[in-house]
Amino acid sequence: EPEVTQTPSHQVTQMGQEVILRCVPISNHLYFYWYRQILGQKVEFLVSFYNNEISEKSEIFDDQFSVERPDGSNFTLKIRSTKLEDSAMYFCASSEHPGTQETQYFGPGTRLLVL
Amino acid sequence: QKEVEQDPGPLSVPEGAIVSLNCTYSNSAFQYFMWYRQYSRKGPELLMYTYSSGNKEDGRFTAQVDKSSKYISLFIRDSQPSDSATYLCAMSVGAGRRALTFGSGTRLQVQP
Numbered sequence: 001e002p003e004v005t006q007t008p009s010h011q012v013t014q015m016g017q018e019v020i021l022r023c024v025p026i027s028n029h030l031y032f033y034w035y036r037q038i039l040g041q042k043v044e045f046l047v048s049f050y051n052n053e054i055s056e057k058s059e060i061f062d063d064q065f066s067v068e069r070p071d072g073s074n075f076t077l078k079i080r081s082t083k084l085e086d087s088a089m090y091f092c093a094s095s096e097h098p099g100t101q102e103t104q105y106f107g108p109g110t111r112l113l114v115l
Numbered sequence: 116q117k118e119v120e121q122d123p124g125p126l127s128v129p130e131g132a133i134v135s136l137n138c139t140y141s142n143s144a145f146q147y148f149m150w151y152r153q154y155s156r157k158g159p160e161l162l163m164y165t166y167s168s169g170n171k172e173d174g175r176f177t178a179q180v181d182k183s184s185k186y187i188s189l190f191i192r193d194s195q196p197s198d199s200a201t202y203l204c205a206m207s208v209g210a211g212r213r214a215l216t217f218g219s220g221t222r223l224q225v226q227p
Binding site: 004031033035041042043044045048055056058089091095103104105106107108109111 | 149151156157158159160161164203205211212213214215216217218219220
């Protein structure tokens with residue numbers, strides 16, 4: 001069964017460093033998302049991406065965040081200058097078709113720890 | 116008032132019991148409703164997807180949406196120890212706004 005994959009599974013970084021989280025969405029999916037889950041808290045929406053541009057973003061997704069689809073398979077989230085409060089589980093998700101409200105399938109997540 | 120409220124539990128039931136999980140919400144614009152299951156330190160796994168009000172059944176799982184009351188439910192029949200997980204409700208507005216708003220999750224423990 002097709003699935004969303006994410007790398008790395010764990011990332012430890014120093015405050016102020018840049019990190020790039022990588023995702024490979026399900027191959028025929030066209031809509032891509034990033035969510036995060038701070039330990040013990042809700043899953044929160046960050047951004048959605050379709051047709052090579054951001055279609056929706058939350059207040060969390062400020063100027064230190066960016067997303068990119070650098071090739072036909074990968075979807076990345078970059079955090080330019082990490083802060084302690086960026087420590088969280090980051091989930092990538094994808095959905096199939098833009099014409100309907102298709103369901104979103106989540107990857108296993110990248111656990112980011114900022115020291 | 117939180118946009119989506121969900122009792123965090125934990126909810127402990129014996130194997131074979133019927134489990135009822137619920138969420139309430141405040142935003143009447145929500146039209147798409149989902150239930151996800153999340154095992155510890157894993158990604159959410161989609162269980163059920165419902166559009167607007169009504170019921171949907173899939174095996175041992177039944178999802179109900181009552182938009183007039185802003186209340187959604189997930190029922191699990193013949194619960195199994197493997198159902199032990201955190202159950203997340205999620206919803207979205209639709210019409211191009213696909214961001215999912217999640218509840219905080221209910222932790223379920225099914226005792227063998």
